[in-house]
Amino acid sequence: MKKLILAFAALSFILTSCSNNENDITSEQSKIDMSDFYVYTNADVDETSKLTATKSPIKSCYTMVNLNRLLKENPGLEKKMYDIEYFTRQFIAGKKPTGTPGGGPGGGTTDPIVDTDGDGTPDSSDLCPNEIGPSYNSGCPDNINDYTLTIPLVINIIEKSPGQVTDAQIDSQIAILNIDFDNRNLNKPDDLKIFTGVDADFDIKFTKHIVNRVSSKKKNWGTRDAMKFSSQGGIDATDTSTYLNIWVCEIGRGILGYAQFPGGPEVTDGVVIGPDYFGETGGNYGHGRTVTHEIGHWLNLRHIWGDGGCSDDDFVSDTPSSDGPNYGCPAYPTVNCNSTDMTMNYMDYVYDDCMYMFTNGQKDRASALFAIGGYRYSFVD
Template sequence: MKKVVLGLATLAMVYACQNDQMDTNSNDFQEVQVDMTDFTLLVEDEGSLTGKSVQGADKCHSMNNLAFRLENNPGLSKKMYDIEYNTRKAIALKANGKGKPGGGSGGGGGTTPTIYTGAITIPVVINIIESSPGKVTDAQINSQIAILNEDFNNNNSRTSSIPSEFAVAVADIDITFTRGAVIRKTSSVSSWGTNDAMKFASQGGIDATDTANNLNIWVCEIGGGILGYAQFPGGASATDGVVIGTDFFGETNAGGIYGHGRTATHEVGHWLNLRHIWGDGRCNRDDFVADTPTSDAPNYNCPSYPTVNCRSTDMTMNYMDYVQDDCMYMFTNGQNDRMRALFVSGGPREGFVN
């Protein structure tokens, strides 16, 4: 098992002191404290996932890509820590009724804004690297945009079958995705891997388009049975976005149980700062969301209900698990708050609303 461990305990102590010192000048400090003791960027390589899925697919390599980015960008850990601190403070302010939660600017009381509450529209630039012109069809593109809009607006028809235990947690994220530019390039590269080569024209790929105001999705042959991966907020703008394997983009027969567009939903969740629902660790590792149950590993295929781990029922139908596309159909209110904290003034995704 490969582990990348950063000095986050030290980092937490230093920055917590700095943030608390700044907060003493804020009207919110006495009412809102931010606990960062559980925050980690520990990345565990789960090894080969072949056999855990009936299709033998390695669903998501976002954490592996994060490990690669952390090793090559010494400042990334601090950026991600700061984003997490601001996310938690915004959520705490909302919970305590502080600030101004209005939908327009999302501005809040003191120096810390609250959760952005307005409707959000995200233009999507689709960068296609294909072996022959038109291999990725226009129908695939349109279906993928439609699926993202279903899932981020709580219009997935399967949500009606959610267990009553989780019904109260289901969220309408109120994010609309619009089809933007489609950029195509023909390439003989059969496996692009997960180190972002497809994102650079200098390496045979396609350069990103205005990542402050567009979600960039690269569609290509990743290789290794990998369905997709995403960059978390805080990373370099030149590589910001989501990568999806050609067979798993939109509605495709070639994708099998992963051919219904939910890989993009999962990866866009990461792009909006969601972790895997099991926290990428054992029972004591969390996804930093209060209304998702603790678990110790991903679920695959289409698990029966209830599936119990860590003394609680797994939310296997959450988009941030590893189940097949037809068996995932919800985000939670807590995940909604976490995503929306990114869009406030000064947040890493504010360009989409300002």
């Protein structure tokens, strides 16, 4: 009888524990507030007016205009993006498990230094061995093995003549991406003023998988994804579930680039960049940061001002509110919406040399994509 009583007590404890856990989960889910979520913006009007108002190149990202188009063409996309956002907010609200790729502070693992130069001693000489080339090595030392997620790139180049986009451009762009997403941009001052401690290392490493090239006399490819189809003279995407595809081609109308947010059609998933803004080419927008910006969109990051007024948000807790993009190299502080703008964030529109950081909140949004059940979990080995 005593054993039977103990057995019932144990069963009761288990059932109570399970019930409590279910209540905790239900309670946690009920806290997910989606009332501020939106997908459509005024980007169609805003971006067009910027391009019409100036004859000189300005930072012009057509991602939000592209999103509006895709939403109109794909009736189920809004719901899909809602579900991705819900999952993202659940992920951020909960405790991220240790070892989640790109999973925030404490989320990754730190490997020991590897004896890469073969001298028998794992030391500082083994850090960043030829990782980013002589022009960028001042970002070292960093342990190349610290990365927790590798994203292989498929570079699809549509050029007017063979070699228009050089191998050096390609290598420099990959180097820049690894610097930016590893929080090693040398333009970043030691003193970030009020933003100290907010800047983030994404724990992501980009590698070159393959470069595809075709020649085309087509002057401009526009923004309706024609470059992504061989049937239209472009290059078909390579398995977008495991590779980040980047198309390099003349877009036209002064547009530097555009990307596709998570949830869009798989066959067009990726980033499009004008050749003058891909890698190190010189000029205000010729230092590779357009690709950093567009990959930010591919990682589910909005423009830092939320593509609207002070009440619109980029859904990131540690970026201040603003009512529009910044250009050039703004003076500090630049104040809008009663707060200091984070003009140096990669998701603003300033010159390449004047942007140098992502935030921890932006990293959390990106990390949710690669968590178990996340939209881009297929990239995780």
